[in-house]
Structures are given as C-alpha cells and as structure tokens.
Amino acid sequence: MNATNDDLEVCAREPIHIPGAIQPHGALFVLRPGDWTVVQASQNIADFVNDDVRCGEKPRALLAQVTANIQTWYQTPEPAFVFTCPELKLTGLAHRSDGRVIVEVEKSEGLPLDEAFTALRAFTQRLGAEAGIDRSLHTTAEFIQILTGFDRVLIYRFDDEWNGHVVAQAGNGNLPSYLGLRFPASDIPAQARALYASNTLRIIPDVNYRPVPVEPTCDPDTGKPLDLSHSQLRSVSPLHLEYMKNMGTGASMSVSIMVEGGLWGLISCHSAAAHGVSQPIRETCDFVAQSLAMRIGALDRAEKAARSLELGAVTSRLLAIMAAAPDWKQALAAEPEALMSQVGSSGAAIIDEDELIAVGEAPPETDIRALAAWLSEQAADEYIATSCLPSALETAERFAAVASGVLAIRISAFRSQWLIWFRPELVKTVKWGGDPHKHVQESGRIHPRKSFDAWRELVRMQSTPWEEAEIAAALNLRRAIVGIVLRKAEELAQITS
C-alpha cells in the first residue's frame, strides 16, 4: 500500500539524534565536567580502552592523561578536541553536549597527515584550475573516489523544494550510475538535513552493523537521553539502513556542502560491500567539501553579478526612455524587446485599470485581465513571482503554453496597475531514482521504495524559474515607475490646486 504524506511526516519526526546507541567501529564515553567522572559509556568501551573507563569512576591509566588534556580543552572556546593515544593505537574526538563531554575513540589507521596534506594540495590546485562549476563538481567526485576508495561518489545538489539531483559522479563500475537522476525530498527528511548542516560528515562503514547500546540509556543526573547530534559514531535511522540495503549499498559516507551557511548538497559515497575510511581521510574529505563550497559560492556570486550587470544596462535604457516620454506605459510598450529582456521573458503586459497593453507572447486580453484581478487579491506589496502559475490559479491552465511563469510588479496599492512578464511552459522529462511517490506502508510503518531504476515523469505547466537577479531587476524598474507615477500625481495636484 502506498504511504501518504502523513506517513512521510511521521518519518520526518523520527528523533534520529537520540538513538541510544552507536555504530561498532568505535566506542564512546561521557564525562561530567567538574569531577570528570564517567556517567555513560557504550557497551563495547572495553574493546577499545581495556579497563580504563568505568561508569561512576574517573578514567584511569592512559585515559587519565587523555582526560587531563580534555579538561584543558574544555576551558577553551574550541568546539571540539581531536586527540590520539598511540599506546592504545586510538584516535579520538571530544565535544560538548547538554553540559557533558562526549568522548569517541576509533582505532588509528590509514593515511598519515603529511600524505593527506599532499593530496589536498593537489586537489586544491586542480580545483582552482577548473573554469566552471560542472568541472569543479566532477573534479571533486573523482578526487574523493580515489582518496577514499568508495565504489561510487556522487555530488548531490538540493533544489528549492529539497529534492535532490545527482549532478556529478565518479565510480569504479561496481555500482550503477545515478548521474542525472533526481530523488524526492522525503529521501533525506528535514530533521536529517538540519542535523547535516551542523554535523557535516557521517559514515556508515557497514550497513549490516549491530547497534551498540550506550549505558545507562539516560544521564543518571538529568534523566535525559544522550544527544548524539554532533557525534561521529551515532547509530543511524533503521529506515535509512533499509533504504541503503534497497539501494544495494553496503557502506556510505556523506559530507555536507555548506554554501553561504546553507546546505547546498552532499558529497555522497557508496560501496557495494562494507567499507571504512580512517579519521585523517575523513578530515581531508571534510576539508575538500569546504574548498568546493567556497568555489561554488564564488562562482555563484560571479554569475549573479554578471547577470545583474547585464540586466542593469537594460534597466538604465528603459529609465532613459521613460524619463523622456509623456507616458511611461507607451514608452515601455514602444520598446518591447528591451522590456522583455529586463527579466528574460518572452512576453509582457501593462495594466492600468481599463488600459491594457501587451507585447510579445502574452495570453489573450480577457485572461490577462482575470490574472490582474487575481494578482490584486494576493497579499503582495511589491511583486509576485511563480514558475508554475497553474498550480496557484487553475484557470491559468488554458494559457500555460505562453505563461506558466509570471513575474508581476504592483505599481499602485490603490488601483489595478501592474507590469507583468510572462515565460512559456517548458515541457521536460525528469528522471527520478525510482518512483518518488512509491513509499510502502507495511506492518504499521513506512518503508523506503525498493527500486531506484530511472523513473520518468513528464513535467508540464512549469517555466524556467525566475532568478534572484531577474526579480531584483524587476524591482529596480518598479521603483523608477512608482517614482514617475508619484511625480506625475504631484504635478497634477499642483496644476489643479
């Protein structure tokens, strides 16, 4: 039976940050600052630190020295403390959580730091030499695949609705290609995305792992469950483990790509069989993701600046034309190409009460008037922009071919005075990784879909989305027109007074 949106909502509320267990490729204990006593520990702690850590006691022997160093760190503003314990062949990480210090340890292995640095330097040189974003994404996927040895590395980009698009890929052929496929937002629900914006690297070395409980389950003083939001060993949602098995992956690692403080996408790594990656290599991958994010941010800013400059030139031309004309509406209508290129549209209309002027590819007059009436009912002071008008105004289906996209600026708050740009429908076929609507409801809970084969969807009644720079250009023109209208009104008032 297909799951409903409510089921997906329940899934998006799963408290993944307090699983009460960790993955077995490391061990964890919790210190109470002040007396530095161990208040909780994972059931496998002795496998990593012998008998040096016991609940209710201070860490002993080698871990006593580690704890002393943690106490020194605890007095600093540093968010985390990375340490090694060569005698026990351990690397570790300490971080604060709910007034406690969570200490996680793993076996030391893998890439020495100088080799990691050499690899990083080679990568940043290659990245700097890449001209555009596509090559930067592919260079990153190729580098991470070689560095980590995962079978497949994807660059997964979120769109405005949090659906994901695989925009770059590198692999050794052991796993199917997902390049170009899209995945629904529900595959990575909101609470997971929020977690990944702060905890930027997660690894699941073996999808068939048996979770290791943390004991006692709740903090003995506060009774609160242990918050593993910033942990590296956190046991992950059983739902996601099922998803990975359905996808035929035995191990995964995800690294968040944070651009301008927002989750732009993920570097998502998979292997068919269990596959681990050492702490130094993981740190290197996190740094690579940060380097890529800075590159994406710089390229995005440069692209927006160039687009703003291009549109600014058109705005200046239109302002000059309106300033020299007795009527701004007729002036704009006399320059249809400039008016339409102001925001990259294929048609436009100017409505001022009964007066209507249309240029380029525009709906019939009656439909434009009905659209203006609908726009006037919307709670928008300055503008309304949509790339899918029929989803908001059903009657717009009949002119979707020429106006699926609408960008409308309100000239007057008191009368029906609008400047509207139109964009045509862009019919496209979207390839999903499996049927995005096919989540299965079984035995009282939702299950991830089992097929990720390309599933094609014909997308209708949508135009190319309006860019930030285009909306900004529309608002620049609006400010000029409102200024002209106000000046005309003042002149008229002076004449008639």
Ligand SMILES: CCC1=C(C)C2=CC3=N/C(=C\c4[nH]c(/C=C5\NC(=O)C(C)=C5CC)c(C)c4CCC(=O)O)C(CCC(=O)O)=C3CCN2C1=O
């Ligand atoms: C091929 C493109 C691709 C997709 C679509 C994808 C999905 C993905 N889902 C992730 C996480 C989760 N999904 C879900 C839930 C669902 N996944 C589903 O398919 C469905 C129906 C649900 C229930 C809403 C949950 C709870 C989590 C949080 C797991 C955790 O960190 O504890 C995660 C993050 C897992 C991680 O970072 O460890 C991913 C990344 C892996 N990945 C991909 O590479």
